[in-house]
Amino acid sequence: MLTYEPDETLAHRLDPRSKLAVQIGFAATALAHTTPRALIVLSAVTAGVLLAARVPIRRTLVTYRFALLILALAPLIAGVTFGSPWFDRPDAVASGLASYRVLLILLVSAAYVRSTPVRDSRAAIQRTIPGKPGQLLGIGVALVFRFLPVLQGDLRTIREAMAARLGTERSVVDRASTVAILGLTRAFDRADRLSLALQARCFAWNPTLPPLAFSRLDYPVLGLAVVLAVTVFY
Incomplete structure (x- = not known):
């Protein structure tokens, strides 16, 4: 089960707004680029994110086992045809690449969940979106x-x-x-x-949230988020 785990990793020391920006930029880029070369680059970025958060790969894959089953079946279902040649390889390959993109997005999300407390996520959202x-x-x-x-x-x-x-x-x-x-x-x-x-507990719409502040570590991460977002248009 994926939950926040206290640690001293690089990802844990980042501001949650930086991590959210990277997630949004990564997802947008992964959905915009479908070529194998782009997926190789995104795979390298995913590996770096997982390493920065020390995400346990085996436990994460076990948690995503049902989603992985669906992603694995999608190319097979997409390739089946009701007639000759009975299996359309290009459709299966395209579906497989799409499934792989979704897997990369899930892994990046797992790094965010492991390295970010729930209160920090709420604070990041409420201070980014006013009202x-x-x-x-x-x-x-x-x-x-x-x-x-x-x-x-x-x-x-x-x-x-x-x-x-x-x-x-x-x-x-x-x-x-x-x-x-x-x-x-x-x-x-x-x-x-x-x-x-x-x-x-007298639920409050606007409770006292933890303070957030960008550090020197956040600026390169924000730069990465901008680069990922810009690559959507190229």
């Missing part, structure tokens, strides 16, 4: 980062409980429907408890 829109977006991001790991833990608990009760011997449809129904029930219960907790 109520920024507050709503900041609150939404904070709740997603805190709420999603809890829901993932609930689903894992449900699957483990089913396995302990020989649920693995039931049909796939039965297991999937059971997990879905119980997962939704847990999600609604969690949402009700979250609402009550926010009321009990």
Whole structure:
């Protein structure tokens, strides 16, 4: 499960606004450039980002296993045709390159999640986007980062409980429907408890957020974000 982990890496010392700028620029460039040469360069950038945040590759890939399965199946599905030649290689290659771009974006996002506290993400958004829109977006991001790991833990608990009760011997449809129904029930219960907790703690639209300041390390990172954004037009 991907969550923030305190550390002393280069990525942890950066301002969250710099990291958000790099993420936006990287995603825009990855979606704009589809050639293998561009993907090689983006792969090198991704490797540098992962190294800067010391992202555990194996654990990250395990966390993204369902997304990776979909990305792996996409080229096969795209290449299948209902007639001769039965498999269109150019379509499969194009879909494979698209899947690889999505994988790179996910890995860069994993570096951000590991190196950035939730409060810092909210502060970065609210200070970049003024007024109520920024507050709503900041609150939404904070709740997603805190709420999603809890829901993932609930689903894992449900699957483990089913396995302990020989649920693995039931049909796939039965297991999937059971997990879905119980997962939704847990999600609604969690949402009700979250609402009550926010009321009990006098939820504030504009709380005291941690101070943010750019350091010397941030300026080269911001320069990288600008370069990535500019390459979209070339």
